[in-house]
Amino acid sequence: MADGAGTKATAAVPRRLLAEATRLFAERGFDRTSVQEIVEAAGVTKGALYHYFGSKDDLLHEVYARVLRLQTERLEQIAAGGGSVAQRLRAAAADVVVTSIENLDDTKIFFRSMHQLSPEKQKAVRADRRRYHERFRALVEEGQRESVFRAELRPDLVVDYFFGSVHHLGTWYREDGPLDAEQVASDFADMLLYSVRRP
Amino acid sequence: MADGAGTKATAAVPRRLLAEATRLFAERGFDRTSVQEIVEAAGVTKGALYHYFGSKDDLLHEVYARVLRLQTERLEQIAAGGGSVAQRLRAAAADVVVTSIENLDDTKIFFRSMHQLSPEKQKAVRADRRRYHERFRALVEEGQRESVFRAELRPDLVVDYFFGSVHHLGTWYREDGPLDAEQVASDFADMLLYSVRRP
Amino acid sequence: MADGAGTKATAAVPRRLLAEATRLFAERGFDRTSVQEIVEAAGVTKGALYHYFGSKDDLLHEVYARVLRLQTERLEQIAAGGGSVAQRLRAAAADVVVTSIENLDDTKIFFRSMHQLSPEKQKAVRADRRRYHERFRALVEEGQRESVFRAELRPDLVVDYFFGSVHHLGTWYREDGPLDAEQVASDFADMLLYSVRRP
Amino acid sequence: MADGAGTKATAAVPRRLLAEATRLFAERGFDRTSVQEIVEAAGVTKGALYHYFGSKDDLLHEVYARVLRLQTERLEQIAAGGGSVAQRLRAAAADVVVTSIENLDDTKIFFRSMHQLSPEKQKAVRADRRRYHERFRALVEEGQRESVFRAELRPDLVVDYFFGSVHHLGTWYREDGPLDAEQVASDFADMLLYSVRRP
DNA sequence: TATGAATGAGAATTCATTCAT
DNA sequence: AATGAATGAATTCTCATTCAT
Numbered sequence: 001m002a003d004g005a006g007t008k009a010t011a012a013v014p015r016r017l018l019a020e021a022t023r024l025f026a027e028r029g030f031d032r033t034s035v036q037e038i039v040e041a042a043g044v045t046k047g048a049l050y051h052y053f054g055s056k057d058d059l060l061h062e063v064y065a066r067v068l069r070l071q072t073e074r075l076e077q078i079a080a081g082g083g084s085v086a087q088r089l090r091a092a093a094a095d096v097v098v099t100s101i102e103n104l105d106d107t108k109i110f111f112r113s114m115h116q117l118s119p120e121k122q123k124a125v126r127a128d129r130r131r132y133h134e135r136f137r138a139l140v141e142e143g144q145r146e147s148v149f150r151a152e153l154r155p156d157l158v159v160d161y162f163f164g165s166v167h168h169l170g171t172w173y174r175e176d177g178p179l180d181a182e183q184v185a186s187d188f189a190d191m192l193l194y195s196v197r198r199p
Numbered sequence: 200m201a202d203g204a205g206t207k208a209t210a211a212v213p214r215r216l217l218a219e220a221t222r223l224f225a226e227r228g229f230d231r232t233s234v235q236e237i238v239e240a241a242g243v244t245k246g247a248l249y250h251y252f253g254s255k256d257d258l259l260h261e262v263y264a265r266v267l268r269l270q271t272e273r274l275e276q277i278a279a280g281g282g283s284v285a286q287r288l289r290a291a292a293a294d295v296v297v298t299s300i301e302n303l304d305d306t307k308i309f310f311r312s313m314h315q316l317s318p319e320k321q322k323a324v325r326a327d328r329r330r331y332h333e334r335f336r337a338l339v340e341e342g343q344r345e346s347v348f349r350a351e352l353r354p355d356l357v358v359d360y361f362f363g364s365v366h367h368l369g370t371w372y373r374e375d376g377p378l379d380a381e382q383v384a385s386d387f388a389d390m391l392l393y394s395v396r397r398p
Numbered sequence: 399m400a401d402g403a404g405t406k407a408t409a410a411v412p413r414r415l416l417a418e419a420t421r422l423f424a425e426r427g428f429d430r431t432s433v434q435e436i437v438e439a440a441g442v443t444k445g446a447l448y449h450y451f452g453s454k455d456d457l458l459h460e461v462y463a464r465v466l467r468l469q470t471e472r473l474e475q476i477a478a479g480g481g482s483v484a485q486r487l488r489a490a491a492a493d494v495v496v497t498s499i500e501n502l503d504d505t506k507i508f509f510r511s512m513h514q515l516s517p518e519k520q521k522a523v524r525a526d527r528r529r530y531h532e533r534f535r536a537l538v539e540e541g542q543r544e545s546v547f548r549a550e551l552r553p554d555l556v557v558d559y560f561f562g563s564v565h566h567l568g569t570w571y572r573e574d575g576p577l578d579a580e581q582v583a584s585d586f587a588d589m590l591l592y593s594v595r596r597p
Numbered sequence: 598m599a600d601g602a603g604t605k606a607t608a609a610v611p612r613r614l615l616a617e618a619t620r621l622f623a624e625r626g627f628d629r630t631s632v633q634e635i636v637e638a639a640g641v642t643k644g645a646l647y648h649y650f651g652s653k654d655d656l657l658h659e660v661y662a663r664v665l666r667l668q669t670e671r672l673e674q675i676a677a678g679g680g681s682v683a684q685r686l687r688a689a690a691a692d693v694v695v696t697s698i699e700n701l702d703d704t705k706i707f708f709r710s711m712h713q714l715s716p717e718k719q720k721a722v723r724a725d726r727r728r729y730h731e732r733f734r735a736l737v738e739e740g741q742r743e744s745v746f747r748a749e750l751r752p753d754l755v756v757d758y759f760f761g762s763v764h765h766l767g768t769w770y771r772e773d774g775p776l777d778a779e780q781v782a783s784d785f786a787d788m789l790l791y792s793v794r795r796p
Numbered sequence: 797t798a799t800g801a802a803t804g805a806g807a808a809t810t811c812a813t814t815c816a817t
Numbered sequence: 818a819a820t821g822a823a824t825g826a827a828t829t830c831t832c833a834t835t836c837a838t
Contacts, residue, residue: 013818029314031230035812046813047820056812112311115228157378157386160371161364168310168363179356187356191394199398212801234829246803249830411797427712429628433833444834445799454833509765510709513626555776555784558769559762566708566761577754585754593788597796610822632808644824647809799838807831814824 014052016042018066021059026105026170030060030113060113061121067106068128071099075135085143086197090189092139093162097185100169108170133159140196149196162192213251215241217265220258225304225369229259229312259312260320266305267327270298274334284342285396289388291338292361296384299368307369332358339395348395361391412450414440416464419457424503424568428458428511458511459519465504466526469497473533483541484595488587490537491560495583498567506568531557538594547594560590611649613639615663618656623702623767627657627710657710658718664703665725668696672732682740683794687786689736690759694782697766705767730756737793746793759789 020041024033035056039049053059078092100107114125137159143149165188173184219240223232234255238248252258277291299306313324336358342348364387372383418439422431433454437447451457476490498505512523535557541547563586571582617638621630632653636646650656675689697704711722734756740746762785770781 029230031228032315034810036810045820047815048818050813051818112314115311116231153390154378154386157383158390160367161387161390164365164367164370165360165363168359168366171363172359179353184356187353188360191352191357191360194394194398195390196393199393233827235827244803245830246832247801250801255829427628429626430713432831434831443799445836446797448834449797510712513709514629551788552776552784555781556788558765559785559788562763562765562768563758563761565765566757569761570757577751582754585751586758589750589755589758589792592792592796594791597791631806633806642824643809644811645822648822653808799836801836803833803835805832808829810828811826812824815820815822817820 013042013044013048017044017049017052018059018062022063022105022109025060025063025113026108030056030109030116057118057121060109060117061125063106063109064114064117064125065128067103067110068125068132070103071096072128072132072135074099075132079135079139084148085139085146086148086193089139089143089196090193092136093189093192094182094185096166097169097188098181100166101173101181101184104170104173104175107167111167111170133163136163143196148198150198153196158192158196161195162188212241212243212247216243216248216251217258217261221262221304221308224259224262224312225307229255229308229315256317256320259308259316260324262305262308263313263316263324264327266302266309267324267331269302270295271327271331271334273298274331278334278338283347284338284345285347285392288338288342288395289392291335292388292391293381293384295365296368296387297380299365300372300380300383303369303372303374306366310366310369332362335362342395347397349397352395357391357395360394361387411440411442411446415442415447415450416457416460420461420503420507423458423461423511424506428454428507428514455516455519458507458515459523461504461507462512462515462523463526465501465508466523466530468501469494470526470530470533472497473530477533477537482546483537483544484546484591487537487541487594488591490534491587491590492580492583494564495567495586496579498564499571499579499582502568502571502573505565509565509568531561534561541594546596548596551594556590556594559593560586610639610641610645614641614646614649615656615659619660619702619706622657622660622710623705627653627706627713654715654718657706657714658722660703660706661711661714661722662725664700664707665722665729667700668693669725669729669732671696672729676732676736681745682736682743683745683790686736686740686793687790689733690786690789691779691782693763694766694785695778697763698770698778698781701767701770701772704764708764708767730760733760740793745795747795750793755789755793758792759785 017038021033021038024037024041027033035046035049038059039046042049049059053062074095075092078095079088081088081091083091114122117125133156137155140149140153140155140158144151144153144155169184173179216237220232220237223236223240226232234245234248237258238245241248248258252261273294274291277294278287280287280290282290313321316324332355336354339348339352339354339357343350343352343354368383372378415436419431419436422435422439425431433444433447436457437444440447447457451460472493473490476493477486479486479489481489512520515523531554535553538547538551538553538556542549542551542553567582571577614635618630618635621634621638624630632643632646635656636643639646646656650659671692672689675692676685678685678688680688711719714722730753734752737746737750737752737755741748741750741752766781770776
């Protein structure tokens with residue numbers, strides 16, 4: 001019970017639960033996944049789940065929180081990094097495609113199951129999401145101010161346009177398909193840049 | 200008993216059921232909408248619903264079938280119409296945005312609830328959807344053959360990119376928001392065209 | 399609409415309903431057969447069924463009434479016919495086996511579904527059945543009075559013993575099996591006679 | 598919490614459910630007994646029933662399994678016991694009558710509700726039943742080989758004949774009637790022996 | 797004589813959650 | 818930290834029957 005094996009085995013339970021929940025939510029949707037199925041997949045009992053998570057809803061919320069945290073960190077880094085605004089927007093766009101494909105389960109869940117969260121949790125997630133979008137939008141606005149991007153485009157519409165495409169990756173992208181993540185990322189970023197750049 | 204109210208009232212039951220189901224599915228999702236709620240909203244009993252529809256699944260399938268029929272017809276007309284390929288692609292893109300916004304409930308349902316259909320119904324819907332996408336993709340390919348559109352883009356990726364944006368309209372577009380359907384349609388079509396056109 | 403085709407076609411409806419009901423009740427049981435299935439099999443609608451039969455129960459009752467009428471008539475004839483009491487008992491026993499096999503659907507229904515009749519109809523059927531058994535028992539008693547059959551056997555027990563076997567034909571007899579109706583009838587009658595005859 | 602009442606009360610739930618289900622199935626048939634009635638009779642909730650039994654079907658299957666186990670054990674013991682083959686056949690026949698009467702509810706269920714089991718469960722029960730019958734038939738064949746029983750009888754027909762009578766006990770035997778189990782058993786066994794023995 | 801839309805009550809089953817241990 | 822029995826409310830769907838036409 002020092003911070004060795006004991007702690008590790010213990011810590012593994014919530015992690016396993018979260019991993020199996022993610023897999024199952026992506027596979028069959030939040031409402032179609034029963035708590036029983038999750039605990040069976042994780043090899044524990046219901047009591048254990050409710051020991052670590054307040055509710056099934058909590059579990060879904062955790063999935064969101066994790067992926068949002070990850071994407072926000074990466075965006076911050078890229079946006080604050082070096083290079084022209086066009087380079088940074090392209091990098092950010094390509095990166096979100098790659099991480100969305102690398103975490104395709106999360107992507108699927110995000111787009112299918114958000115409205116199944118309780119209203120207050122939904123609000124929290126939306127707020128996080130908005131912050132993320134705002135950071136992205138700021139890049140577009142920066143490009144417009146520098147007259148690199150077309151001024152007539154509404155920045156928020158650009159963001160909604162692009163993230164619509166990103167969120168939908170889960171519906172058509174197949175790991176065993178002909179395209180790897182980088183190819184998709186490159187094409188998506190390319191299309192975005194062509195859309196916004198002054199010709 | 201004349202061909203007025205009597206006939207109409209009779210015919211109205213399945214239509215009313217479909218309308219209320221659409222509204223409720225969009226509002227709270229398929230799994231979160233109970234058959235009881237639908238029949239109460241339509242002012243009939245469960246027996247009546249099951250007299251007309253084989254299952255709750257059937258109801259959802261009907262919603263899909265209706266919107267797919269509508270969109271396919273419109274696309275056919277535009278694609279086969281006059282004008283340059285760029286004009287026709289722009290028109291098709293703008294049109295699907297407008298009709299998606301005009302039928303925002305259907306759009307929401309489409310993107311959230313398709314995976315809640317039974318496997319075989321899901322297959323049928325996907326097949327219809329694929330046909331629709333193929334028609335759209337043919338426009339992109341036509342433009343590439345004419346060297347109006349950039350040859351390096353994969354046409355199917357362009358289609359997935361654009362329809363991701365369209366399907367996501369339901370998650371952010373608000374009827375009472377600052378943008379009307381035409382404005383969104385115009386900007387979305389504009390971004391698509393910039394993405395694909397040879398500069 | 400004289401008593402030719404018109405009457406015949408009309409008369410055919412209840413008969414068809416009864417035939418299909420018999421088949422279905424035998425196949426899956428009374429409770430497992432829905433009125434809808436019966437009318438579909440008969441090619442009519444529910445209204446037609448309820449025009450001719452007061453209820454689903456009535457339909458089952460008719461099935462019973464028909465088979466009981468048939469068996470009672472035959473028993474009367476045989477019992478009142480010529481020959482020694484042993485010959486008549488043997489003939490009656492063999493005959494009921496043959497007719498039970500020839501109407502195996504009715505036999506199955508009889509033994510499985512009687513208790514699903516409404517209490518009063520059940521009482522009526524039981525009364526008919528009792529009369530039938532009494533006539534059979536009278537043969538046994540006659541044989542005992544003549545000292546042809548063993549006196550120590552209770553006649554009613556003999557009847558219950560034998561008819562248990564008969565009623566169970568439906569559970570094991572197969573039309574496409576190795577035995578034809580006559581062979582079974584002969585063996586069953588033989589076993590009955592050996593059971594009761596003074597050695 | 599000692600090993601007395603506490604343990605017993607806990608263990609009692611599935612047992613109570615099974616007991617009440619047996620009673621109700623015998624009283625009004627499987628299809629006519631609702632899960633609600635069973636749990637009310639047992640003083641628990643539906644959730645509890647489904648905690649222990651996978652389905653209503655499972656419950657019925659358990660009833661069968663229990664009675665088949667019991668009868669098979671007894672038959673094995675008697676058949677392998679001492680005495681002439683005629684003595685053993687008589688003992689086996691009398692015993693199955695006595696236990697059928699002692700468990701008359703099970704007997705009723707057996708004969709009325711087996712066909713209401715799901716196909717696969719039905720198959721399992723039939724297989725068990727067949728084994729039981731085969732053991733019984735082996736006794737008949739043994740007697741024929743020893744020329745104690747008549748060679749012209751088909752052993753399987755004898756078994757079907759006799760067990761038809763046994764299974765039908767539930768339809769006519771009344772605990773408060775004039776005959777006790779032993780009397781019926783003695784007469785049934787007597788009739789069977791007379792049927793098969795060489796005169 | 798027959799239709800078929802509609803009813804309303806009841807069916808089996810599922811499930812998130814709690815709680816004594 | 819974890820169990821698993823039990824709850825109770827909700828879910829989809831079925832069905833015999835009625836009735837205006």
